[in-house]
Amino acid sequence: MAILPKLSDEQASPAARAVFDDIRATRKTDQINDFWRVLANDPEQLAAVWAQAKKVMAPGALDALTKELIYVAVSIANNCEYCVVTHTEAARAKGMSEAQYNELMRVIAMASTTNRIAIGYQIEPDERFRK
Amino acid sequence: MAILPKLSDEQASPAARAVFDDIRATRKTDQINDFWRVLANDPEQLAAVWAQAKKVMAPGALDALTKELIYVAVSIANNCEYCVVTHTEAARAKGMSEAQYNELMRVIAMASTTNRIAIGYQIEPDERFRK
Amino acid sequence: MAILPKLSDEQASPAARAVFDDIRATRKTDQINDFWRVLANDPEQLAAVWAQAKKVMAPGALDALTKELIYVAVSIANNCEYCVVTHTEAARAKGMSEAQYNELMRVIAMASTTNRIAIGYQIEPDERFRK
Amino acid sequence: MAILPKLSDEQASPAARAVFDDIRATRKTDQINDFWRVLANDPEQLAAVWAQAKKVMAPGALDALTKELIYVAVSIANNCEYCVVTHTEAARAKGMSEAQYNELMRVIAMASTTNRIAIGYQIEPDERFRK
Amino acid sequence: MAILPKLSDEQASPAARAVFDDIRATRKTDQINDFWRVLANDPEQLAAVWAQAKKVMAPGALDALTKELIYVAVSIANNCEYCVVTHTEAARAKGMSEAQYNELMRVIAMASTTNRIAIGYQIEPDERFRK
Amino acid sequence: MAILPKLSDEQASPAARAVFDDIRATRKTDQINDFWRVLANDPEQLAAVWAQAKKVMAPGALDALTKELIYVAVSIANNCEYCVVTHTEAARAKGMSEAQYNELMRVIAMASTTNRIAIGYQIEPDERFRK
Numbered sequence: 001m002a003i004l005p006k007l008s009d010e011q012a013s014p015a016a017r018a019v020f021d022d023i024r025a026t027r028k029t030d031q032i033n034d035f036w037r038v039l040a041n042d043p044e045q046l047a048a049v050w051a052q053a054k055k056v057m058a059p060g061a062l063d064a065l066t067k068e069l070i071y072v073a074v075s076i077a078n079n080c081e082y083c084v085v086t087h088t089e090a091a092r093a094k095g096m097s098e099a100q101y102n103e104l105m106r107v108i109a110m111a112s113t114t115n116r117i118a119i120g121y122q123i124e125p126d127e128r129f130r131k
Numbered sequence: 132m133a134i135l136p137k138l139s140d141e142q143a144s145p146a147a148r149a150v151f152d153d154i155r156a157t158r159k160t161d162q163i164n165d166f167w168r169v170l171a172n173d174p175e176q177l178a179a180v181w182a183q184a185k186k187v188m189a190p191g192a193l194d195a196l197t198k199e200l201i202y203v204a205v206s207i208a209n210n211c212e213y214c215v216v217t218h219t220e221a222a223r224a225k226g227m228s229e230a231q232y233n234e235l236m237r238v239i240a241m242a243s244t245t246n247r248i249a250i251g252y253q254i255e256p257d258e259r260f261r262k
Numbered sequence: 263m264a265i266l267p268k269l270s271d272e273q274a275s276p277a278a279r280a281v282f283d284d285i286r287a288t289r290k291t292d293q294i295n296d297f298w299r300v301l302a303n304d305p306e307q308l309a310a311v312w313a314q315a316k317k318v319m320a321p322g323a324l325d326a327l328t329k330e331l332i333y334v335a336v337s338i339a340n341n342c343e344y345c346v347v348t349h350t351e352a353a354r355a356k357g358m359s360e361a362q363y364n365e366l367m368r369v370i371a372m373a374s375t376t377n378r379i380a381i382g383y384q385i386e387p388d389e390r391f392r393k
Numbered sequence: 394m395a396i397l398p399k400l401s402d403e404q405a406s407p408a409a410r411a412v413f414d415d416i417r418a419t420r421k422t423d424q425i426n427d428f429w430r431v432l433a434n435d436p437e438q439l440a441a442v443w444a445q446a447k448k449v450m451a452p453g454a455l456d457a458l459t460k461e462l463i464y465v466a467v468s469i470a471n472n473c474e475y476c477v478v479t480h481t482e483a484a485r486a487k488g489m490s491e492a493q494y495n496e497l498m499r500v501i502a503m504a505s506t507t508n509r510i511a512i513g514y515q516i517e518p519d520e521r522f523r524k
Numbered sequence: 525m526a527i528l529p530k531l532s533d534e535q536a537s538p539a540a541r542a543v544f545d546d547i548r549a550t551r552k553t554d555q556i557n558d559f560w561r562v563l564a565n566d567p568e569q570l571a572a573v574w575a576q577a578k579k580v581m582a583p584g585a586l587d588a589l590t591k592e593l594i595y596v597a598v599s600i601a602n603n604c605e606y607c608v609v610t611h612t613e614a615a616r617a618k619g620m621s622e623a624q625y626n627e628l629m630r631v632i633a634m635a636s637t638t639n640r641i642a643i644g645y646q647i648e649p650d651e652r653f654r655k
Numbered sequence: 656m657a658i659l660p661k662l663s664d665e666q667a668s669p670a671a672r673a674v675f676d677d678i679r680a681t682r683k684t685d686q687i688n689d690f691w692r693v694l695a696n697d698p699e700q701l702a703a704v705w706a707q708a709k710k711v712m713a714p715g716a717l718d719a720l721t722k723e724l725i726y727v728a729v730s731i732a733n734n735c736e737y738c739v740v741t742h743t744e745a746a747r748a749k750g751m752s753e754a755q756y757n758e759l760m761r762v763i764a765m766a767s768t769t770n771r772i773a774i775g776y777q778i779e780p781d782e783r784f785r786k
Contacts, residue, residue, distance in 0.1 A: 001523060002254045003350055035249060042364040045371075048201035049245065052441070056181045056202035056241045061230035064198055067238050070204045071228070076207030076775045079341050079603050082249040084777060086257040088527055099192035102566040105775050107198050109569075109768045110187045111214070114180065116767040118166060118213040120760050122733045122739060123133045125216040126165045130394060132654060134743055173757040176764075183572070184447040207382045210472050210734050215384060219396055236382050240438075243378040244371045250340045251367050253346060261525060263785060264516045265612055275507045296519045297511060304626040307447050307633075311507065314703070318503045324494035328459055329500050336504035339470030341603050344511040345504070347518040361454035371477070372449045373467035375440065380428060380475040383394045387478040388427045392656060469644045472734050477646060481658055496699040498644050502637045502700075509636040513600045513629050515608060526778045558781045559773060575768065580765045585754035591722055591762050597725045598766035601732030606773040607766070609780040634711045635729035636740065638692035638704065640770050642690060642737040647657045649740040650689045 006037035016040035019050050026054055033086060065094045073108050137168035147171035150181050157185055164217060196225045204239050268299035278302035281312050288316055295348060327356045335370050399430035409433035412443050419447055426479060458487045466501050530561035531607035543574050548582060550578055589618045597632050661692035671695035681709055690743060720749045724759050731763055764777050 009017055019040070020032050039046040057067055068091040075083035091101075117123075140148055150171070151163050170177040187199055199222040206214035222232070248254075271279055279303070282294050301308040319329050330353040337345035353363070379385075397510040402410055412433070413425050432439040450460050468476035484494070508514075532542055543564070544556050581591050586592040592615040599607035615625070641647075664672055675687050675694070694701040713721050723746040730738035745755070772778075 003252050003347065009210065029729040031259075031708050033244070035254055038252050038254050040250065041360075042367070045364065045368055045765045048445070049248070049371075052213045052241055053245070056234075056237045060234050061228060062200075062234045062238075066200065067234070069193075069197065070200055070235060073201045073204045074208050074239055075246055076771055077205050078246040080246040080249050081777060082254045082256055083246050084775065085527065089260055097134040098565075102241045102569065103187075103191050103193045103198070104201060105772065106187045106569055107193075107201045108775060109573075109772050110183055110203055111141060111202045114166070114207070114766045115183070115206055115214050116731055117170065117180070117212035117760065117764050118211050119136050120142050120208075120739065120763060121169050121585070122736060123166055123169050123213045125213055125720050126160075129216050129220055130207075134740065172753075173760070176757065178763055179576070180764075207378055210381050212384060215382065216396065229434075233438065236379065237436070237438055239382060240375045240379050240442075243374045247338055247374040248342050248367065248371050250344065251341060251370060263515050265609065285420075293521075297507070297516055298514050300514050301510065304629070307626065307630055310707070311510070311633075313400055313438050315507070318496075318499045322496050323490060324415045324462075324496045324500075328462065329496070331459065331463055333456075333501045333504045335463045335466045336470050336501055337508055339467050340508040341506070341510075342508040342511050344516045344518055345508050347507045347522050351522055359454060365449075365453050365460070366463060367549075368449045368461045369443060369455075370467055372445055373464045374471070376428070376446070377468055377471040377473040377476050379432065379442070381471075383396050383431050385431050386429055387475055391478050391482055436625055437589065472643050474646060477644065478658065491696075495700065498641065498697070499643060499700055502641050502704075505636045505640040506633045508631065509600055510633050512603050513606060513632060527776050551746045555783075559769070561780055562776050562778050563772065573772070576765055577769070578747050580758075580761045584758050585752060586724075586758045588763075590724065593717075593721065594724055594728045594759060595766045597728045598763055600687050600769055601729050602767070602770040604773050605771035606778045606780055607770050609784050613784055621716060623782075627711075627715050627717045627722070628725060630711045631717075632727045632729055633709055634735065635726045637764075638690070638708070639678070639730055639733040639735040639738050641694065641704070641736050643733075644714055645659055645693050647690055647693050647737045649737055653740050 001033070002038045004041040006034050007040040008037070012037075012040045013043050016046055019043070019046050022054075023050060035082065035086070043066050065091065065096060068094055068096070068105050069100075072104065076108055077112070104124040133165070133169045135169050135172040136164050138171040139168070143168075143171045144174050146174040147177055150174070152179050153185075154181065164219070166213065196222065196227060199225055199227070200231075200235050203235065207239055208243070263299045263318070264296070266300050266303040268296050269302040272301045274299075275305050277305040278308055284316075285312060297344065297348070298388050324365070327353060327358060330356055330358070331362075331366050336365065338370055339374070395427070396433045397431050399427050403431070405430075405433045406436045408436040409439055412436070412439050413449075417441060427473040428475065428479070432447040458484065458489060461487055462489070462493075462497050465497065469501055470505070526558070527564045528562050528565040530558050532561070536561075536564045537567050539567040540570055543567070543570050546578075547574065559606065559610070568585040589620060590616065592618055592620070593624075593628050595596065600632055601636070657689070659693050659696040661689050662695040663692070667692075667695045668698050670698040671701055672767045674698070674701050677709070678705065690737065690775050717751070720746060720751060723749055724755075727759065732767070738743070 007016065009020060012020060021037060023032055024030060036046065037120065039049060059066065068087055071087045072084065072091055075087055138147065140151060143151060154163055154167060155161060168179065170180060188195065199218055203215065203218045203222055206218055269278065271282060274282060278296065278377055285294060285298060286296055301311060305309065321325065330349055332348045336345065337349055400409065402413060405413060416429060417423060431441065431522055432442060444454055461480055465477065465480045468480055529625060530542065535543060536544060541588055547556055547560060560570065563573060581588065595611045596608065598617055599611055662671065664675060667675060675691065678687055678691060691701065694704060696745055727739065727742045727746055728743055745752060757763065
């Protein structure tokens with residue numbers, strides 16, 4: 001169980017409920033993920049993190065799916081169970097195919113290997129990349 | 132300095148040199164990154180890692196740039212200086228714009244925050260995501 | 263389940279039981295956390311880790327609560343579920359208010375972001391900080 | 394060298410320069426750390442991160458020094474050279490004594506050990522902590 | 525639950541089933557670990573990872589048990605529950621005694637501490653180790 | 656440069672110098688690694704960490720070289736430059752051959768990959784390993 005309780009709409013403060021409403025409107029869904037319901041125990045932080053998420057994850061120079069793939073990759077590297085599960089789900093909802101998922105996992109697996117090899121041998125960036 | 136020496140074409144074994152040649156042919160460049168020159172001290176491992184890289188990073192269901200962005204994201208999360216520098220460079224070579232780079236960094240920054248919040252509060256995946 | 267069994271007072275060796283007794287006396291509680299009961303499978307290591315904990319976590323130049331906050335911060339960064347849960351509890355037992363908990367989590371969330379930004383751009387310490 | 398250039402006041406956009414001015418006013422110093430000068434390449438992100446830092450690091454339920462200690466702890470766990478160096482410096486500027494620094498380092502060292510022991514044995518939070 | 529289903533022999537593709545058969549033949553067991561059954565959703569990656577595992581974990585200049593101990597150490601540092609549990613089991617199957625397990629855990633605990641101390645003080649490799 | 660100065664024998668306190676002497680006697684060398692010279696700024700911690708190192712790294716159920724290999728593996732996973740460089744050197748001093756070093760690096764590279772795959776798919780330990 002989470003360390004703080006998941007707040008229902010009734011339990012949440014008006015400020016937190018306003019964020020819940022914006023999440024529903026933005027994502028066009030009735031569901032509020034537990035992440036937000038737990039974070040609602042600190043309504044100011046809830047508002048700040050949601051504002052950031054809303055802006056950062058919106059399509060821009062990178063499309064929404066690409067952003068989710070990057071998000072999943074970071075979450076796997078950071079070993080965040082909650083984030084891996086929910087953002088893999090989000091990537092699928094945004095159209096990630098099984099073939100794309102396979103390739104995402106292969107790139108992560110490969111980078112995990114080469115990262116450790118470079119660190120293990122303490123290889124420094126090539127002269128020509130150090131300006 | 133790296134723990135093992137960077138092997139020049141002359142110092143590399145025939146097996147390692149064959150990999151160098153394939154890297155040059157595949158990437159259409161004369162440059163061999165130091166990563167490969169250090170790894171050439173273990174020619175068998177060099178061949179295996181290069182074969183994996185060649186296959187995994189080739190465009191498929193995900194395009195080559197998207198794969199580089201994922202690679203950079205993992206490398207930043209794993210804190211691999213060599214990998215961050217060289218793959219950011221590679222992403223640029225594959226067409227990453229400054230706007231895309233900004234967005235990549237913003238997604239990584241955001242995921243790093245929410246990953247820690249989810250871990251800090253020990254939030255479990257929502258019931259509906261646990262099949 | 264843990265890889266090694268949790269040893270009850272009866273199952274623990276005399277050396278391990280002596281540590282249990284010292285934990286009870288020092289913490290003024292009858293409870294022995296599972297961490298110590300599992301570690302009791304290696305009584306020598308149990309004694310060494312407890313001696314270190316007893317000394318390091320005692321109030322000194324930093325008070326006991328500040329030390330717990332630091333402990334929680336490291337445990338979240340290291341993603342240790344056991345440690346996050348038990349030391350958040352310990353911080354509360356030592357008087358951490360909800361407002362302090364919120365601020366702890368906000369600092370951790372913020373540092374997680376700026377750490378990754380600094381690593382992502384490979385920013386080096388300012389000249390004036392390198393003596 | 395950082396991947397993006399450090400922007401001088403002259404090179405920074407008006408939006409970025411406004412952030413620089415606020416940093417100077419808030420911190421009562423003429424110095425702008427390189428972190429902000431590099432981040433100035435993405436003025437919008439610069440403004441967002443600075444706004445967060447200004448708010449999160451201000452004294453509240455936790456005093457400013459305690460927040461710095463937590464920041465340093467996270468930065469060491471995340472292995473961010475830039476952050477470790479600059480925030481240890483910041484902690485000193487906010488009054489951290491050598492005795493406090495020693496104790497900070499001892500708590501971090503200890504938590505790093507017990508985190509790995511708990512993970513190594515896969516110890517689950519005690520029944521009584523799982524509500 | 526895993527994000528992708530565990531494939532039974534009947535559900536697996538012929539290519540994946542061929543890998544299952546080779547795992548059984550190589551390990552002289554009827555059991556296929558869930559890791560492989562999940563990875564079977566990407567048969568090509570399954571074949572690649574198994575080929576690597578088969579080769580890398582075979583006894584060579586290092587014996588099979590020493591390789592398992594290194595594997596467990598990395599898995600604990602990376603905080604992979606699945607890997608910690610299954611490879612500790614594998615180490616036992618290859619003859620790891622309780623005394624060896626205790627020492628493995630002590631070395632990991634110690635390295636975790638000294639790693640953080642070296643990072644915390646930003647200690648650079650001694651002059652004589654930098655050739 | 657390290658955050659605290661490296662203390663020469665003359666600068667170190669009598670307590671710290673006693674530890675230096677014991678390091679020299681135990682390791683049969685005149686060299687004191689910079690790690691200890693920096694840690695000497697906190698003589699009590701220096702004595703505690705050295706006592707732990709002396710005991711933990713001594714040959715026992717695992718021989719001294721195996722312990723060094725485990726140490727290097729953890730240090731690479733934790734990305735500690737100082738520790739990777741000095742303990743790879745220590746492993747060589749204890750007889751690690753180039754073939755053994757290659758295999759060490761291959762196991763680490765492989766575990767890094769499979770750790771991330773297991774985390775990425777959120778694979779749970781097989782039923783039969785959960786007692």
